[in-house]
Amino acid sequence: xxxxxxxxxxxxxxxxxxxxxxxxxxxxxxxxxxxxxxxxxxxxxxxxxxxxxxxxxxxxxxxxxxxxxxxxxxxxxxxxxxxxxxxxxxxxxxxxxxxxxxxxxxxxxxxxxxxxxxxxxxxxxxxxxxxxxxxxxxxxxxxxxxxxxxxxxxxxxxxxxxxxxxxxxxxxxxxxxxxxxxxxxxxxxxxxxxxxxxxxxxxxxxxxxxxxxxxxxxxxxxxxxxxxxxxxxxxxxxxxxxxxxxxxxxxxxxxxxxxxxxxxxxxxxxxxxxxxxxxxxxxxxxxxxxxxxxxxxxxxxxxxxxxxxxxxxxxxxxxxxxxxxxxxxxxxxxxxxxxxxxxxxxxxxxxxxxxxxxxxxxxxxxxxxxxxxxxxxxxxxxxxxxxxxxxxxxxxxxxxxxxxxxx
Amino acid sequence: xxxxxxxxxxxxxxxxxxxxxxxxxxxxxxxxxxxxxxxxxxxxxxxxxxxxxxxxxxxxxxxxxxxxxxxxxxxxxxxxxxxxxxxxxxxxxxxxxxxxxxxxxxxxxxxxxxxxxxxxxxxxxxxxxxxxxxxxxxxxxxxxxxxxxxxxxxxxxxxxxxxxxxxxxxxxxxxxxxxxxxxxxxxxxxxxxxxxxxxxxxxxxxxxxxxxxxxxxxxxxxxxxxxxxxxxxxxxxxxxxxxxxxxxxxxxxxxxxxxxxxxxxxxxxxxxxxxxxxxxxxxxxxxxxxxxxxxxxxxxxxxxxxxxxxxxxxxxxxxxxxxxxxxxxxxxxxxxxxxxxxxxxxxxxxxxxxxxxxxxxxxxxxxxxxxxxxxxxxxxxxxxxxxxxxxxxxxxxxxxxxxxxxxxxxxxxxxxxxxxxxxxxxxxxxxxxxxxxxxxxxxxxxxxxxxxxxxxxxxxxxxxxxxxxxxxxxxxxxxxxxxxxxxxxxxxxxxxxxxxxxxxxxxxxxxx
Numbered sequence: 001x002x003x004x005x006x007x008x009x010x011x012x013x014x015x016x017x018x019x020x021x022x023x024x025x026x027x028x029x030x031x032x033x034x035x036x037x038x039x040x041x042x043x044x045x046x047x048x049x050x051x052x053x054x055x056x057x058x059x060x061x062x063x064x065x066x067x068x069x070x071x072x073x074x075x076x077x078x079x080x081x082x083x084x085x086x087x088x089x090x091x092x093x094x095x096x097x098x099x100x101x102x103x104x105x106x107x108x109x110x111x112x113x114x115x116x117x118x119x120x121x122x123x124x125x126x127x128x129x130x131x132x133x134x135x136x137x138x139x140x141x142x143x144x145x146x147x148x149x150x151x152x153x154x155x156x157x158x159x160x161x162x163x164x165x166x167x168x169x170x171x172x173x174x175x176x177x178x179x180x181x182x183x184x185x186x187x188x189x190x191x192x193x194x195x196x197x198x199x200x201x202x203x204x205x206x207x208x209x210x211x212x213x214x215x216x217x218x219x220x221x222x223x224x225x226x227x228x229x230x231x232x233x234x235x236x237x238x239x240x241x242x243x244x245x246x247x248x249x250x251x252x253x254x255x256x257x258x259x260x261x262x263x264x265x266x267x268x269x270x271x272x273x274x275x276x277x278x279x280x281x282x283x284x285x286x287x288x289x290x291x292x293x294x295x296x297x298x299x300x301x302x303x304x305x306x307x308x309x310x311x312x313x314x315x316x317x318x319x320x321x322x323x324x325x326x327x328x329x330x331x332x333x334x335x336x337x338x339x340x341x342x343x344x345x346x347x348x349x350x351x352x353x354x355x356x357x358x359x360x361x362x363x364x365x366x367x368x369x370x371x372x373x374x375x376x377x378x379x380x381x382x383x384x385x386x387x388x389x390x391x392x393x394x395x396x397x398x399x400x401x402x403x404x405x406x407x
Numbered sequence: 408x409x410x411x412x413x414x415x416x417x418x419x420x421x422x423x424x425x426x427x428x429x430x431x432x433x434x435x436x437x438x439x440x441x442x443x444x445x446x447x448x449x450x451x452x453x454x455x456x457x458x459x460x461x462x463x464x465x466x467x468x469x470x471x472x473x474x475x476x477x478x479x480x481x482x483x484x485x486x487x488x489x490x491x492x493x494x495x496x497x498x499x500x501x502x503x504x505x506x507x508x509x510x511x512x513x514x515x516x517x518x519x520x521x522x523x524x525x526x527x528x529x530x531x532x533x534x535x536x537x538x539x540x541x542x543x544x545x546x547x548x549x550x551x552x553x554x555x556x557x558x559x560x561x562x563x564x565x566x567x568x569x570x571x572x573x574x575x576x577x578x579x580x581x582x583x584x585x586x587x588x589x590x591x592x593x594x595x596x597x598x599x600x601x602x603x604x605x606x607x608x609x610x611x612x613x614x615x616x617x618x619x620x621x622x623x624x625x626x627x628x629x630x631x632x633x634x635x636x637x638x639x640x641x642x643x644x645x646x647x648x649x650x651x652x653x654x655x656x657x658x659x660x661x662x663x664x665x666x667x668x669x670x671x672x673x674x675x676x677x678x679x680x681x682x683x684x685x686x687x688x689x690x691x692x693x694x695x696x697x698x699x700x701x702x703x704x705x706x707x708x709x710x711x712x713x714x715x716x717x718x719x720x721x722x723x724x725x726x727x728x729x730x731x732x733x734x735x736x737x738x739x740x741x742x743x744x745x746x747x748x749x750x751x752x753x754x755x756x757x758x759x760x761x762x763x764x765x766x767x768x769x770x771x772x773x774x775x776x777x778x779x780x781x782x783x784x785x786x787x788x789x790x791x792x793x794x795x796x797x798x799x800x801x802x803x804x805x806x807x808x809x810x811x812x813x814x815x816x817x818x819x820x821x822x823x824x825x826x827x828x829x830x831x832x833x834x835x836x837x838x839x840x841x842x843x844x845x846x847x848x849x850x851x852x853x854x855x856x857x858x859x860x861x862x863x864x865x866x867x868x869x870x871x872x873x874x875x876x877x878x879x880x881x882x883x884x885x886x887x888x889x890x891x892x893x894x895x896x897x898x899x900x901x902x903x904x905x906x907x908x909x910x911x912x913x914x915x916x917x918x919x
Binding site: 046047118119120121122134167169172177182183184185186196197198200201203204205207208209211212215216217218219220221237238268269271273274320321322324326327359 | 592634635638639640642647652653654655656657660664670676679801832839840842848849852853854855856857858859861865890892893896899900901905908909912913914917918
């Protein structure tokens with residue numbers, strides 16, 4: 001726009017930000033399991049997904065009575081999509097069904113974190129921090145996994161500071177916050193400031209404010225990369241359009257040869273206390289579209305990708321008085337991606353009889369989400385079980401990594 | 408005078424307890440900065456938002472009911488016309504090329520509305536064509552709920568935040584509105600009430616009693632809609648039995664977890680359920696006015712769960728509305744509530760990790776004054792821990808935006824401010840959950856959020872930059888808080904615009 005000046009250039013910006021991290025490394029795993037250049041994505045569904053609606057156990061004799069107006073059926077209008085004869089999928093998840101049939105998606109039912117109370121915010125903290133109990137929000141398990149993964153080629157000081165982690169959204173989800181450098185990205189809504197202003201601010205922050213220096217350096221690094229995404233449409237993390245846009249942008253970054261490899265997204269609005277039918281249909285359609293966007297934008301990298309979709313807890317087995325459901329315990333998680341050994345519903349089904357419900361109200365959890373996450377980390381990323389039990393999910397020694405999730 | 412302790416306190420008063428300094432503000436209060444903050448408490452200075460569209464809640468809801476009704480009729484007329492293949496009754500030719508069943512081509516959505524998040528209630532959830540109001544407004548006019556929302560926003564950004572010298576009361580109004588968060592994304596019925604909720608349930612009590620604010624909040628139609636209580640029926644109540652409807656524990660849970668005791672406040676699932684039963688029947692009068700004045704709060708006895716209830720070990724006999732009121736008043740006085748509020752207040756004004764002694768002191772004042780929020784605010788301002796010269800709190804996007812408006816003395820149209828808040832992750836009155844927006848730096852200092860702040864500072868500087876001398880700007884707005892590094896960076900900028908953008912983004916302006 002104007003003439004060249006002697007002010008710090010973009011190259012200087014990147015150099016300065018690189019110098020912030022003594023141990024910056026190339027985004028490539030040293031011993032990517034089975035020689036693949038893997039991508040690992042977690043999508044947090046904030047608000048507590050109703051697993052019994054997302055993946056209804058149509059074969060359970062008590063399902064329909066508990067669910068009444070929310071119950072899905074095998075036939076008729078808005079029929080559930082068949083999976084394996086016992087479980088089916090919500091009709092808003094056709095992509096999930098297609099991936100499931102192609103062996104690229106799996107369902108984990110009656111799963112839960114180690115949290116057993118019913119506060120969203122504590123539940124999300126446990127899900128994302130990876131700690132056994134609530135109360136610690138200093139870092140997320142995905143970030144600690146990053147710290148502990150075998151490193152690839154180290155980068156000479158002064159080179160680009162590309163980090164392996166990617167936090168998507170205006171505020172990075174806790175799951176990927178921590179000491180390892182993480183890129184941040186959200187769809188831009190404004191004409192970006194020029195490089196020169198950024199460089200000057202970075203210089204000022206490095207003198208006065210390390211926290212802002214760190215954040216700005218990474219913000220500059222990723223904002224430049226993802227500018228190809230359409231910025232006109234408006235959509236937040238709680239609507240279908242927004243979910244798709246967040247997924248597309250994240251996938252484009254992950255697809256780059258030197259882009260990040262671990263990403264965290266969060267979709268909002270799953271707290272369906274009332275009129276659940278319509279709301280959940282819209283939200284699940286958003287999730288389904290996001291998965292399709294990942295598949296499309298990742299291109300050849302899709303075959304090396306695993307996506308874990310998880311929520312803080314489930315919802316009551318019975319519907320409440322307002323055609324919705326209240327906070328519960330066990331729910332579903334989803335796995336999708338070309339690296340997944342899919343086509344299966346993985347569940348130690350606890351049953352829906354009164355006596356089988358937790359506290360007489362919730363789907364009882366029989367699968368620990370940490371076993372899933374650990375299994376993926378071991379078989380996809382080559383993480384060591386010792387590291388996982390010690391640093392990533394402290395206190396989870398008795399929760400073994402689930403084998404066989406990766407194709 | 409420059410560099411005197413009193414002048415530093417003056418800058419801190421404006422930055423930490425206030426809305427940010429305008430030109431002249433620092434000098435105006437430099438003779439007694441702490442006294443100036445206390446004066447605002449003593450005067451109970453909380454400006455009232457002004458504007459023709461800022462009506463009382465029942466009036467807003469009456470307008471809303473009429474708006475929804477008119478839309479429904481128009482849709483039905485249209486559907487009937489299309490089904491019969493007849494031309495539209497108004498004599499309007501069909502849109503050229505529009506196939507039957509095609510939705511209206513133009514659905515004006517000024518950012519940051521979120522119509523897709525609206526409730527699935529028939530008649531309120533559909534996109535709203537602009538032509539729905541009684542007198543067809545021009546095409547660019549947003550639908551009624553958004554029009555009111557914009558008017559409420561304007562009354563803040565061009566009104567209440569500009570009025571006070573310091574603005575401690577205004578900051579507290581923001582704090583409490585976030586503590587008792589509702590979200591306009593819930594649906595157009597909450598969107599139209601979001602400002603009224605803050606005007607009616609929050610502002611009058613900012614320097615009043617916590618229990619009064621609590622009661623006003625939990626009986627406000629905006630909160631009852633937001634957390635579904637108007638749909639919660641006592642399972643054994645007459646209406647619950649007749650309609651086969653039951654409990655919704657949403658409002659009850661968040662009242663205990665977020666509004667009063669806090670998540671570690673010692674309540675159980677049984678307490679949540681019990682309190683949910685206690686407040687069944689707390690609802691909003693509908694359009695037909697069968698229960699009273701349409702759009703007002705009412706206690707609907709036929710939906711109320713009969714019988715006594717036990718909450719936190721205490722038995723509340725069933726005296727209708729009084730049962731819930733008594734329970735709420737006890738929750739307001741509960742020691743866990745005092746600690747919860749004290750911690751949030753200290754965290755908001757002093758530090759992401761406030762000193763335990765300060766929290767304990769504030770909690771003690773809350774308890775001994777029976778939740779007198781003027782006494783609580785005074786105790787905060789009188790604490791030396793609150794006047795440390797280091798700027799450790801990061802301004803939230805809202806605080807940052809307001810500080811920019813005051814520093815530049817701009818009274819904007821609301822849309823650009825709302826757009827900026829949306830982009831920075833803090834759309835006005837629209838947090839992701841009932842816990843409101845985060846109040847610690849780690850939530851706001853993400854790379855993307857900071858990058859967006861920079862883009863917004865840049866955009867603001869592009870508009871106003873050449874009106875200011877950047878060096879003078881930082882001296883007068885930041886005063887003794889200004890560092891030599893920032894002074895240098897601003898003075899070395901390649902243009903006035905860039906200098907102003909650096910000023911907005913300086914650590915001294917980003918922090919308070």
